[in-house]
Amino acid sequence: MPPKRHLTARRVRLGTELRRLREATGMKAREAAELLGADSAQISQIESAVAGVSAERVRRMAAHYACTDEALINALVTMATDRTRGWWEEYRGQLPTPFLDLPELEHHARFRWDVEFLHVPGLLQTADYARSLFSYVNPEFPQSDVEQWVDHRMKRRIIIERPDPVPYEAVIHEAALRIRVGDRSTARAQLARVLEISEADHVTVRVIPFDLDDFGGAGSAMVYAGGPVPKLDTVVRDGPGGPVFIDAEAQLNRYRTRFRRMEEVSLGPDRSRDFMHQLSKEL
Secondary structure: OOEOOOOOHHHHHHHHHHHHHHHHOOOOHHHHHHHHOOOHHHHHHHHOOOEOOOHHHHHHHHHHOOOOOHHHHHHHHHHHHOOOOOHHHHHEOOEOOHHHHHHHHHHHOOOEEEEEOOOOOHHHOOHHHHHHHHHHHOOOOOHHHHHHHHHHHHHHOHHHHOOOOOOEEEEEEHHHHHOOOOOHHHHHHHHHHHHHHHOOOOEEEEEEOOOOOOOOOOOOOEEEEOOOOHHHOEEEEEEOOEEEEEOOHHHHHHHHHHHHHHHHHOOOHHHHHHHHHHHHHHO
């Protein structure tokens, strides 16, 4: 298949998973190529996402690698053959690629978890809150660039606002709800937005209060996107150059445990809503 023009995180993940299947058997790229009637350069290109791969070849590779997990194989086939060009493609060449990979990841997610300590999660932000945030973090941006980033962030909310929304759970520290990213009216509107969306059946919002004893998890902010099978889950964390995608199985297990720990120490959904209603009276 011809080389791919854009090395999206989704395509890179496909190549990574095929490499992991091969390495799990102890097979070298040269040996895999011989079984497939290819050469080692082709295997390298597929695994590095430089070249695409057909559904038939994905299945042949899985068979040669002794993979019997049909759900995983079917998910990899879908990743190889999916030609979705979502709304994020209109930003291609305008925003950095990792910020286009994020909405693509969200589009295909089975569920979404957020943990935030200093800012309201992006999917819950109002336009004014996001505008204040982008303007402060990037003071060199002209207003037109700020508006482009705000528009991109607002469009990402579609996954929890569409008719078939993704199940969504957010754990938010009290600090994120109290820090005034914008002015008082912006803070009030933002809290009202969180309260409104928390009433939806597919949304759960939990709050970690300041007065929680023995809490040392403030460095555990994350986005966790559920893949079609658990092995294809992804954690996203902020990095110096933008979103960083984490997919090693040991790390995924670690972040699943961290999220469950955050659930345990946070207020339940009803108490969290009561907490936010009380906070809204103080703003």
